[in-house]
Amino acid sequence: MRAFACSVCRRLVPFEATRCLHCGAALAFDPERREIVGRRDAERRWPCANAMLIGCNWLAPAEGALCRACVLTGTRPADDDAEGIERLAGAERAKRRLLFDLLELGVPVPRERREGELSFALLSSAAAPVTTGHADGLVTMDLAEEDDAHRERLRLQLDEPYRTVLGHLRHEVGHHLWTVLVLRSGDDAALAEARALFGDERADYGAALDRHYAEGPPADWADRHVSAYATMHPAEDWAETTAHYLHVWDALQTAASFRVSVAGPEQVADPAGTAAGRIAPPVPGRFAEALEQWLPLSYALNALNRSLGHGDLYPFVLAPAVLDKLRFVDRMVAGAAA
Known part of the structure; x- marks a missing residue:
């Protein structure tokens, strides 16, 4: 992950920044430029439709639309599922970091959900059993991984050196990259x-x-x-x-x-x-x-x-x-x- 600076005062800001803590400028991440930009400088870009729901700071191509990251999630908890949405927000933060890495590497990332292409189902096992895995481009993850106690219990049970949400996403997307990098080559x-x-x-x-x-x-x-x-x-x-x-x-x-x-x-x-x-x-x-x-x-x-x-x-x-x-x-x- 690159370091980012406020486009107004040039102070350091995190990848997830929505406002500069130094000068107060409203900020967002432009996935096309792969830079943090001032909202006033975001020409033909609008806040993601998930900005208020899960705190997504990526810009979208149209007003009321989902950003390039959120649009790839086809199935998620309902808006009125408070616990599910809270865990979804954490999973989407990790997913945005992963997609940023792929874009930086030059690996193809789709702009919309299409069959056989990369997409995500982020589901809560509180409602029904969920098996984390990958099939034909679709990455499914149990949002229970966002719970620290659950994740640590499984890490110890499976004797893993570490276990993180970002690591899960990297592994499952790795399966898809077999198709993208090897088979399609x-x-x-x-x-x-x-x-x-x-x-x-x-x-x-x-x-x-x-x-x-x-x-x-x-x-x-x-x-x-x-x-x-x-x-x-x-x-x-x-x-x-x-x-x-x-x-x-x-x-x-x-x-x-x-x-x-x-x-x-x-x-x-x-x-x-x-x-x-x-x-x-x-x-x-x-x-x-x-x-x-x-x-x-x-x-x-x-x-x-x-x-x-x-x-x-x-x-x-x-x-x-x-x-x-x-x-x-x-x-x-x-x-x-x-």
Whole structure:
């Protein structure tokens, strides 16, 4: 996520800003320019129809219309479902961040809901059972994930390093990106390479699911997979790896935008005062450069968290086989952007 500034006074404002706390200017996010703009400067753009309901700060193409993010949610709690709407607001905030990442990467994002294209069903299991998942472009998520106690209980039960709403959305959208980045590329060599790296996604999913929950992941799963869940089926390996790619890319973009530098004691003591260790913005197709920056940044993030008495912020060790998969995802993202 890039850092943003008020278009009036140039002070820092968050991605979700609707008003500058310094000068009081009314602000909104323009998805076409991918910038925070003053409402007075938003030509031919209007507030999203969900602005009052869930606090959406994106601009829409017409008065009374939904913005480019909200229009992709086809099913959601009713307006009079106070608890459902409160959780919907949090899920939509995470979804807007995810869509921003895809737009920044150059990955195609539809402007309206169409069959087979990316869309969302954000549902409350308080009304009926909801299974989080993906099918033919439709991402379904249980809004109970917005409840901290529920999410933490499942995280511990499933022995996950971390569990977030944004992470869920990245994983499920990762499934859709298999179609967008690999199948629609028309590149038979890339498809063959993907199946060599991740396995054949046409393998029986039901049988793999039963096996995973009956036997668990293999003892050496970390040598080949980014997570234990990635061992379940090749499609889940791709989705987990793609979600992790988005995770790393977003964190690096954030660090670069805020001009974060990471350097060891020798560089800090350098009398020349050079800007050694300054994080540079990640570029699709140049994963090797991103990785060189990610490793020291993740060390620093973990050190900061430990200093505050918490566990590691980034509790992962990326094995060579996992790095090969991440490099492949990066190449496919770069190809789609091109």
